[in-house]
Structures are given as structure tokens and as C-alpha cells.
Amino acid sequence: MSAAEEFSNYPPEVREEIARTRQVVSDLHAELPRNGLVVWTAGNVSQRVRIPAELGGAADGSADLLVIKPSGVSYDELSPEKMVVCDLDGTMIHESPHKPSSDTAAHAYTYKHLPHVGGVVHTHSTYATAWAARGEAVPCVLTMMADEFGGPIPVGPFAIIGDDSIGRGIVETLSGSRSPAVLMANHGPFTIGKDARAAVKAAVMCEEVARAVHVSRQLGDPLPIEQKHIDSLYDRYQNVYGQK
Numbered sequence: 001m002s003a004a005e006e007f008s009n010y011p012p013e014v015r016e017e018i019a020r021t022r023q024v025v026s027d028l029h030a031e032l033p034r035n036g037l038v039v040w041t042a043g044n045v046s047q048r049v050r051i052p053a054e055l056g057g058a059a060d061g062s063a064d065l066l067v068i069k070p071s072g073v074s075y076d077e078l079s080p081e082k083m084v085v086c087d088l089d090g091t092m093i094h095e096s097p098h099k100p101s102s103d104t105a106a107h108a109y110t111y112k113h114l115p116h117v118g119g120v121v122h123t124h125s126t127y128a129t130a131w132a133a134r135g136e137a138v139p140c141v142l143t144m145m146a147d148e149f150g151g152p153i154p155v156g157p158f159a160i161i162g163d164d165s166i167g168r169g170i171v172e173t174l175s176g177s178r179s180p181a182v183l184m185a186n187h188g189p190f191t192i193g194k195d196a197r198a199a200v201k202a203a204v205m206c207e208e209v210a211r212a213v214h215v216s217r218q219l220g221d222p223l224p225i226e227q228k229h230i231d232s233l234y235d236r237y238q239n240v241y242g243q244k
Contacts (some may be wrong), residue, residue: 003132007093007095009181011056012207013055014049014051014055014056017049018049018065018085019080020068021049021067022080022081024047024196025045025067025068025069025175025196026078026079026209028045028047028196029045029201030075030078031204032045032075032200033075033088035204036126037123037124037125037204037207038054038123038124039123039124039203040109041072041074042123042124043069043121043122043124044068044069044103044121045119045120045196046067046069046104046107046120046196047118047119047196048061048065048066048119048195049064049085050064051065061088061111061112061115062112064088064111065093066086066087066111067085068084068097068101068103068107069101069114070083070096070098070101076166081120084094084096084100084104086100087108087144088108088111088112090104090108090164090216101159103166105162105163105164105166106164106167106170107120107121107122107167109164109166109167109168109170109171110190110192111123113167114192117190117192117193117194118193118195118196118198119192119194119196119200120190120192121190121196121200121203123189123207125189125206126207127207128153128181128188128189128206128207128210129183129188130187131153131214132155132184132188133181137154137155137183137208138153138183138206138209138213139222139224140152140222140224140225141223142225143225143233143244144208144209144212145209146206146229146230147234147237147238147241148180148205149180149181149205149206149209150177150238151177151178151179151230151234153182153183153206153209153210154177154182155173155182155183155184155185156170156173156185156190158187158209159171159187166192169184170182170184170190170192178234180192180193180198181206182201189206191203191206200204
């Protein structure tokens with residue numbers, strides 16, 4: 001079966017959700033250069049397309065799809081039509097002149113093994129990547145970090161791009177952490193969220209706290225926050241803060 005035939009076999013409701021998600025993912029990519037998180041064509045945003053059981057989906061999410069940025073296309077050239085749609089094995093399911101991001105395998109593995117994740121973002125933002133280059137977790141010394149990350153931003157293992165090795169490192173590291181961000185050693189940050197917008201927010205916050213903690217260490221030793229206060233701040237921010 002060709003990619004075009006496979007795509008046409010999806011119910012109209014799924015194709016409509018794919019179109020909506022392509023627009024969302026295309027729009028969110030503008031937030032990466034706007035927040036100084038990427039240069040040139042580096043970085044990518046993806047979002048899961050959930051397929052309900054009644055439309056052919058699976059309870060574990062294994063039949064879901066993902067929409068991701070095409071490889072090597074500049075940010076000012078992106079559009080919904082150029083977004084690439086893949087299954088959770090990273091295989092394209094439609095005809096396109098564009099191949100998917102080189103990080104697609106990492107995104108796909110993350111979705112496949114963390115069913116609650118609806119969005120994944122990868123950047124090479126300067127300060128977060130500098131911590132990754134040193135293989136050091138960003139310590140939780142700011143209330144902003146306690147709010148958003150619930151503790152330190154952990155470091156994941158070194159992995160070579162091209163297969164699901166990076167995805168395995170993301171899943172292994174974040175499965176036991178409240179953090180929506182991981183600093184993959186010698187590479188850079190990956191963030192997750194309930195959807196792509198939440199993952200983009202986590203990427204922005206990751207860079208901000210990585211920068212602030214770096215600056216604080218130039219001035220002296222940052223003051224640690226007691227775990228009980230980290231837990232309290234995290235609970236309040238996640239469950240009380242904002243318009244619920």
C-alpha cells in the first residue's frame with residue numbers, strides 16, 4: 001500500500017484532526033526563534049494525533065500518529081502543508097516532497113512509550129545546551145523551577161542521532177521525574193507536555209532557568225530549596241495557579 005493510499009484509509013474525522021494539528025504545529029514553530037531557542041533550521045516541535053478506539057485507535061495509543069517539522073526547512077518557510085505526518089514507528093503515512101525531521105525517531109519513541117505525552121520539543125538553546133555539554137543537571141534553586149519542573153532538570157545519557165537511542169534516553173530519564181525537560185548529554189534539551197504548546201512552554205522555561213542558575217553560580221553558590229517547599233510549590237502551581 002502506498003503512503004497516499006494509507007493516508008486516505010483514515011476516517012474523515014482523523015484527517016480533519018491531522019489538518020488541525022498541522023496548523024497548530026506549524027504555528028508553534030514560530031515560538032522557537034521568537035524566544036531565542038534555535039538558530040538556522042535546528043530544533044523541532046511535534047504533536048500527537050490521538051485516534052479514538054471507535055475510529056481504529058488502540059487503548060495504549062500505539063495506533064496514534066504524530067505531526068512534526070520537515071528536515072532542514074527554515075522557519076520562515078514553514079507552513080501547515082509542509083508539516084510531516086508519521087506513525088509511531090516514525091514512518092511517513094502520506095506523500096510529501098519533504099522528509100521528516102532527523103529527530104523523528106526520538107519523538108516517535110517518546111510517544112510510543114509515554115502515552116500521556118501529547119507534545120515533544122527539541123532545541124539547542126544556549127544555556128540549557130551548555131549544561132547538557134557539561135552533563136550536569138540544573139539544580140532546583142528557584143521557585144520558578146519548583147513550580148514548573150518539580151525539582152532539578154535531569155541529564156539524559158549520550159546518544160547518537162539516527163535511531164531511537166535518544167528516545168530511549170528521554171523515556172528512561174523522564175519516567176522517574178516530575179520534570180518535563182531532560183538535557184541529553186552533549187546534545188541539548190528535549191521537553192514534553194500534554195500537547196505541543198505545553199512542551200514549547202517547558203522549552204522556554206528550561207532555557208530561562210538554565211540561564212538564571214548559570215548567572216547565579218558566577219556570583220557564588222545558589223541557595224538550595226528544601227524538598228518540602230519544592231513539593232508545596234509544585235503542587236500549588238500545577239493544581240491551583242491560573243484559570244482552571
